[in-house]
Amino acid sequence: MVPKLERAFETRDLKFFNAISTPDFVDKEMGSAMTKAQAMEQMKMMFQMAKSINCHFNVMSTSVAGNNATLKASGHIVTVMKPQGPKDKKTHTMVIDMWTKETWVKAGTTWKIKMLEEAKPAKMTMDGKPYNPSMAAGHK
Numbered sequence: 001m002v003p004k005l006e007r008a009f010e011t012r013d014l015k016f017f018n019a020i021s022t023p024d025f026v027d028k029e030m031g032s033a034m035t036k037a038q039a040m041e042q043m044k045m046m047f048q049m050a051k052s053i054n055c056h057f058n059v060m061s062t063s064v065a066g067n068n069a070t071l072k073a074s075g076h077i078v079t080v081m082k083p084q085g086p087k088d089k090k091t092h093t094m095v096i097d098m099w100t101k102e103t104w105v106k107a108g109t110t111w112k113i114k115m116l117e118e119a120k121p122a123k124m125t126m127d128g129k130p131y132n133p134s135m136a137a138g139h140k
Contacts, residue, residue, distance in 0.1 A: 002057050009055045009077065012047035014040065021113050022105060028117040030133070039116075051080045051091055067106035072119060074099050094131065098122040 008016035018040060025036035034042065047053075055077040062071050074097070081092040099122070103115040124131040 002059060005057055006055050009053050012050065012053065014044055014047065017043060022107065025113060026115045028115065029122070030118070046079070049081050049084065051082045053080075054078045069104040069106075069111065071102040071104060072100070073102065092127050095125045096122055097124075 004016070007013070021036055023036065025039065027034045027036075027039040055075060057073055057075045060072045060074060062069060077094075077096045077098070079094045079096075081094055083089055083091060099119040101117045101119045102113055103117075104111045105114045124133065
C-alpha cells in the first residue's frame with residue numbers, strides 16, 4: 001500500500017484517496033477534525049497549488065483485531081508550490097514531517113481508512129523556515 005500511497009500523492013490522484021477511505025472518514029490534525037468531504041476538498045486545493053510533490057512514508061507498527069486495524073506511520077512530504085498570487089513570482093518549497101495513527105476497517109475483501117490522527121504534531125517548513133499553516137491563513 002505504501003508505494004501506491006506515495007504514487008497517489010505524486011500524481012495528485014484524488015480518486016485513489018476517495019476509494020481507500022470510508023464514507024465516514026475523519027481526519028484529526030492540527031487541533032481540528034474534518035469530514036471526508038472537507039479533507040478531500042482541502043487535498044484538492046493543495047494539489048492545485050502544487051507544482052510537484054515528492055513523498056516517502058514508513059509504517060512503524062501495525063495491529064489487527066478482527067475487522068479493525070491500527071497503523072502508526074511517519075511521512076516526509078516535499079511540495080514545490082506554484083507562485084501564490086500576482087505579486088509572487090517564484091515557487092516555494094514546503095516540507096512536512098508527520099507522524100500518524102490510522103484506523104482501518106475491513107470492507108468486504110479490502111481495507112479502508114476510517115480515521116487519520118496526528119500521533120504528534122507535524123513539523124513544517126516553508127522555504128527552509130518554520131511554518132504554521134494556521135497563522136498563514138490568518139488564524140490565531
